[in-house]
Amino acid sequence: MITEVAGLIDEARAFAAMEIRPYAATFDEEQQISAGLIRKMADKGYLGASFPAMYNGLALDAVSYGLLTEQIGKACASTRSLLTVHTSLVGEAILRFGTESQRMNWLPEMAAGNKIGAFALTEPGAGSDARSIVTAYRRHKDKYVINGRKKWISFAAIADFFLVIARNGTDISAFIVDAKSPGVSVVPMKGLLANRAAHLAEIEFCEVEVPEENRLGKEGFGFTYIVNTALDHGRYSIAWAGLALAQEALEAMNAYSIQRKQFGRKIFLHAPVQAIIAEATTGVHAARSLCLRAGSMRQTKHKDALMETIIAKCFTAKLAMKVTTDAVQVHGGNGCSKEYPVERLFREAKILEIIEGTTQIHQEAIAEFSVRQYGMR
Incomplete structure (x- = not known):
């Protein structure tokens, strides 16, 4: 990763730690993210992160945009969804299919946070x-x-x-x-x-x-071109969102396991908990590889980039549900309380198996791809 992008991701991590994560539970309880946070995200350039510089965007490539999405998504799923909807679904559709007049009229305003789509x-x-x-x-x-x-x-x-x-x-x-x-x-x-x-x-x-x-x-081009293109960009964002939730839940279960004691010793020292953590860690590493691979293929416009995005989204959505469930299990009764973030992470994970195409719809597409790719000898 080039130094400039690495610095931006580090800055996003710090921004999320200070401006988003401490308020995520409040956003959830009050059922809204604040206008002030949206303004701060716009000022950072995040709302136009993938837009070209000529439209006041950050011009991030697919991998860098995914890494940004992960940092925001770890802190708060609802806040991350603003990137998924406003930037990926709406913004990318206008960028791809809009006239130059439409692009100039809407994209700079979207990047500045003056127009939310x-x-x-x-x-x-x-x-x-x-x-x-x-x-x-x-x-x-x-x-x-x-x-x-x-x-x-x-x-x-x-x-x-x-x-x-x-x-x-x-x-x-x-x-x-x-x-x-x-x-x-x-x-x-x-x-x-x-x-x-x-x-x-x-x-x-x-x-x-x-x-x-x-x-x-x-x-007449609304579905075949615009909807399919928008949903492809949305799925890519959701793939990183699944990784974000799984990573956050993994960190939460690890932190809890080394400070919680049962039967006279820290629960991390109990083999069943170690097995849960080991499986979650393996899954998160695999998910990250899939997301990075999908991003790289999108950047090179590989012919299978769309399918690789579906595979990544399907995998990380299921993984997020598994790891957040296990994080609740490691927390025991505390995991069922909103005093601990894993309760919220568990709820948020379920949504990813539904939005931008259900897991079942994606499994059909992956199976058809697999038969074409690997069924002929």
């Missing part, structure tokens, strides 16, 4: 089967009109704009919609298992007019 794909009846969305658009003179409802949209409660995926018959298209447009209603979602501070909300669109210049990409 949310990715409006999921609906009450369309989750894994994203093609079955029913939110509809129609053309009316020089505008588009959108009607429908979106659900489980991270940061929709505070977003300045949404990247909305809607359909017209068999055509699926993407639109940049101002959150203050007439006909837009946003209802925050509370009482969630995890990602409680990620400002999730439902969005209703009732005869919402969108100017033609706010269509992203060609009409």
